Amino acid sequence: MALATAIGVTAGCSSAALPTPPGTAASEGGAGSESIEQILADAPVADPADLPAGSRMATIKQAGTLRVGGTTTAALFSLKDPITGKTTGFDAYLAQLLAKYITGTPSVELVQVTAQTRELLLQNGTVDAVLATYTITPARAEKINFAGPYFNSGTSILVKKSETTITSPSDLAGRTVVTQSNSTAVNTLEQLVPDAKLLLLETNDQCVQALRQGRADAYVLDQAILVGNAERDPQVKIVGQPFTEDPYGIGLPPGDAQFKTFVNGWLTKLIDAGLWDRVWKASVGTAIEGEPPAPPVIGSAAGS
Incomplete structure (x- = not known):
C-alpha cells in the first residue's frame, strides 16, 4: 500500500515534511530515481573567494575531508549497507554535497553520534557538522549553531x-x-x-x-x-497524525557565524538549482509516492 501524498505537519503549511502514512511504505516509489553520483556530478563547488584564509571552510578544504557527525541506522536518511559499506539517504547525500562544495570532492568522514553526543562533538571540534535528523530548538541553539532548516518532520x-x-x-x-x-x-x-x-x-x-x-x-x-x-x-x-513540528537543521560549531552563513548560502544554492528535490527523490522519495514537497524557508525555525 502506498504512502499518502506528502503534506505539511501544520495545516496549511507548505514544507518539507513526510506524509502521514496509513501503515506501510510504498514499495515502488523509488523506481527510476537517479543515483547520488549523477546528482554529485551537477553539484556546485564553492568559489575560492568564499573560502578565505583562516576560515573554517579553508581548514576543511586543506584537510580534504568533511568530518560529519551522523548515524548509520536511519533508513531513508543515513543507513549503511553492510555489504557495500556505503551509507545512503537524505542526510548522507547532503553531507557528500557539502563536502564537494567545500573540498571539490564528496569526501566525508562519518563520526557516529547519538542524541546525547551531538552538541559535545561540535563543541570540542571532533566534527565539522552534524547531519543526523537533528531538530532545531532554541535550547540546543544556545550550545551550537544551526544552518537551515532543510527538512520538516513531526x-x-x-x-x-x-x-x-x-x-x-x-x-x-x-x-x-x-x-x-x-x-x-x-x-x-x-x-x-x-x-x-x-x-x-x-x-x-x-x-x-x-x-x-x-x-x-x-x-x-x-x-x-x-x-x-x-x-x-x-x-x-x-x-495517527504527527503532533509536533520538528525542523531539521545542520548542526555547526558554536561561535562561528561565518561558517553558518556559508552553509546557509550553500543550502540556498541547492534549493534554487533543484538539487534538493533530486536528493529527496533519490532517498525519501524511494519510499513515498508523489513529487517532493517545498523545502522549508531557511532561517524560519526558532533557533536557526
Whole structure:
C-alpha cells in the first residue's frame, strides 16, 4: 500500500515534511530515481573567494575531508549497507554535497553520534557538522549553531502491526513508551502524556527492538525516523497524525557565524538549482509516492 501524498505537519503549511502514512511504505516509489553520483556530478563547488584564509571552510578544504557527525541506522536518511559499506539517504547525500562544495570532492568522514553526543562533538571540534535528523530548538541553539532548516518532520507513534488500541498521544496514558534519550520526544511526552511510563534508550535500533520484544507499547520519535523503520520492518507500523513540528537543521560549531552563513548560502544554492528535490527523490522519495514537497524557508525555525 502506498504512502499518502506528502503534506505539511501544520495545516496549511507548505514544507518539507513526510506524509502521514496509513501503515506501510510504498514499495515502488523509488523506481527510476537517479543515483547520488549523477546528482554529485551537477553539484556546485564553492568559489575560492568564499573560502578565505583562516576560515573554517579553508581548514576543511586543506584537510580534504568533511568530518560529519551522523548515524548509520536511519533508513531513508543515513543507513549503511553492510555489504557495500556505503551509507545512503537524505542526510548522507547532503553531507557528500557539502563536502564537494567545500573540498571539490564528496569526501566525508562519518563520526557516529547519538542524541546525547551531538552538541559535545561540535563543541570540542571532533566534527565539522552534524547531519543526523537533528531538530532545531532554541535550547540546543544556545550550545551550537544551526544552518537551515532543510527538512520538516513531526513527532509520531510507531507500534506493532497487530496493535489496534493506540492511534493518538492520549492513548499512551499509562502505557510504556520508548524513545531516544535526549530527543525532543522526551519533553513532548512529558508535556502531553505525563502519566506515560518512559523507557529511554540510546539508539533507534534499541528502541525498535524494545517495541518488538514487548518491553514497550509504542515508540515515539520524529516521523522521518519512524517511516524508515516501517519501511524496513514489516512487523511495525505508524499510526495517527504527527503532533509536533520538528525542523531539521545542520548542526555547526558554536561561535562561528561565518561558517553558518556559508552553509546557509550553500543550502540556498541547492534549493534554487533543484538539487534538493533530486536528493529527496533519490532517498525519501524511494519510499513515498508523489513529487517532493517545498523545502522549508531557511532561517524560519526558532533557533536557526
